[in-house]
Amino acid sequence: MTKADLIAAMADDAGITKAAAAKALESYIANVAKELKKNGKLGIVGFGTFSVTKRKARSGRNPQTGEKIKIAAKKVIKFKPGKALADKVK
Numbered sequence: 001m002t003k004a005d006l007i008a009a010m011a012d013d014a015g016i017t018k019a020a021a022a023k024a025l026e027s028y029i030a031n032v033a034k035e036l037k038k039n040g041k042l043g044i045v046g047f048g049t050f051s052v053t054k055r056k057a058r059s060g061r062n063p064q065t066g067e068k069i070k071i072a073a074k075k076v077i078k079f080k081p082g083k084a085l086a087d088k089v090k
Contacts, residue, residue, distance in 0.1 A: 036077060046084040053078055 001009075003025070011021035032050060035042045040052040057073040081089075 044082070046082050048079055048081040048085055051078050051080070052076070 007018055007021045007025055010016075010025065011018045014021065016024075032042055036050055036052050041049065042051075043049040052075050055074055055076050058071050060069050060071045061067070062069055
């Protein structure tokens with residue numbers, strides 16, 4: 001499913017225009033990002049939990065040349081689905 005498909009489905013389910021659904025989706029994405037940056041965690045009951053974790057620096061290998069490279073430490077976003085969402089997928 002693409003972003004456009006999701007917007008169309010949201011608009012159809014909610015009985016709103018695609019423009020309104022797109023605006024709602026953009027707002028959702030922006031607010032999730034803002035909350036993760038601010039607090040590092042966001043839980044939505046019945047859906048799941050987004051969290052920010054730190055990945056340590058490590059060494060890797062360039063697959064084309066085989067030479068060793070250093071991979072910098074960075075923050076990554078993890079998602080743990082809630083029970084209700086996991087049950088719907090089964």
